[in-house]
Amino acid sequence: MSGAGRAPGMTPVGPGSPGKDGRVELAFAPDGAGGTCWTRRRARAPLAMMRPLYVDPAAPGTPVAYLMALGGGLVQGDRTTVEVAVAAGGHAVITTQAATRVHRMDAGHAEAATRLRVGPGAVLEHLADPVLAVPGARLVQGLRAEVAAGGALILVDSLVLTDAGGTRGRAPEPPPARVRARLDVDCAGTPLLRERLRLGGPAGPVGLGEAGAVGGLTCVGDPPAVAAAVAAMRAVAVPGARIGVSALAGGRGAWARVAGVDPARPAEPVGLALRALWAAARPALLGLPAFDLRKR
Template sequence: MTATVSRADRLARAAEPGHVSPAVASGPAHAAGSLPVGSPGKVGVLDLDYRAIGGGRTVLADRYQKSPLQVMRPLYIDPVLPGVPVTYLMSTGGGVVGGDRLDIDVRLSDRAHALITTQAATRVHRMDAGYATQNVTLTLGAGAVCEWVPDPLIPFAGSRFQQRLGATVPEDAVLVVSDVLTAGRVAHGERWAVDALVSAVEVTRPDGVPLVVDTTRIVGGGGSDDEMVTGGADAIGTLFVLAPGPATDLAAVMRAAGDGCGAVRSGGVRCGVSTLPEGSGAWARVLGESPEAVEAAVRAVWSAAREHVLGAPAPDLRKS
């Protein structure tokens, strides 16, 4: 956390998530027994500062965390890039509930490299009142590399949730953003039965030039309109890779990985790849009936892109 921002101001910022989609905010504001926004454990803050210290090594130089968000000591488990810290985001609660306001701010100094993931999938519970939000801000220095690869988001029936990721990426930096959404507890008959789910990714250059503006919006408890968004799939995976170099070459590598991975060959998974504006990189969208298959396909595409850009495949994140 920068010295110019007090903790009180940081908490106040986290409690006010900015613009919230009317579909997400349209539910009842209060219910008996529910904790209002600002109650203990409802406003989660996580600030992470990574710095390059030479020799290809990056350290988590500073952090500020407030429950329910927290991280433990980063692990150096990448055998090809041993100086890269892998940080696991965790929650002290059992998932996201109504009234939660989660705010994550990650900063990387020039030439720093960090990989950030979650300990497990994020479960968004039914909300009888209120809604929940998560804002993630990624700020990269010159030549920095940030890999944001959380486990899937699982929205339960009756949930109202908005997540937004905003990133600032210089031309010589590398950003990887993974976003996997599932249809909820399908075995319980909750296929896309959310009240409202909005997931947005926005990436710009430091001068404000937009490179990515992508929003997935599912509203109304699994109605027919949602088929236009989900394509009839039970999971949606998206991977953005912004990196220097020819975007067409990167897209070709990602397309080959998507077409060749086992999840696609076994059927039920569709993968499409395209370049990003200004030749800034490439992105992939994966749809499938099995969340596990979609997650495996997204990982395969990430690993191929990582090897192409950084010379190292995706490491084993050791979650099983």
């Protein structure tokens, strides 16, 4: 899947050459005993997957799979592709082992693409840790989710600008990070959400402004459940974070965006807000409480 596309000013070194070309393909389906198992797993370095854990007390048959990057982060020319599919009636949770760091690049850019497919009556929760972009980083990121009628999706994403160990103010000072990100969500073949984020370079449709971190939670499901999720998410408040929640077309989805407005620590409030939004949306949408993802 090439959801990221090409970003002006981020050439001539193309993604995947000469950098690493990591790939993960995962498929899940009901196991016939009330739970879900994976039916396909392929991974190519530097990406890898742990065997799923069953750590949700309220849904013991739901696998929680952890995506890992076997390296120190993305450098110029790197490309990663993640594809996840959940068949009708299945329920899977995908998360990451830790944040993804994007390093300074002298030429070209890195590319990260994700494609999610949710079958009829299936559930996918994709709960990624933040992308950390240091000064001088160049990243093109694309995420596309396709949800069938009757399916449900909870999707968490976030981006943090970091100083990479205090490089700002030093000579020569690296240029600001440049990130192009797109999020496309379809439900039953109909476009539900189109988001474009551009950071660094010419101003884009959406920018971070003064925020040093931004994140979001997108959910898709039956309209009554989504309406309940919207009401629950609108009640979330976290000091240091600005939160906005909107219902999407036809009441089939909801979209929350979070900005870290505390200049001293923008990332922490965003992380806390995203956790609180998930804890609010999950019971409304799925009838299940949030649980410990066991990363500590």
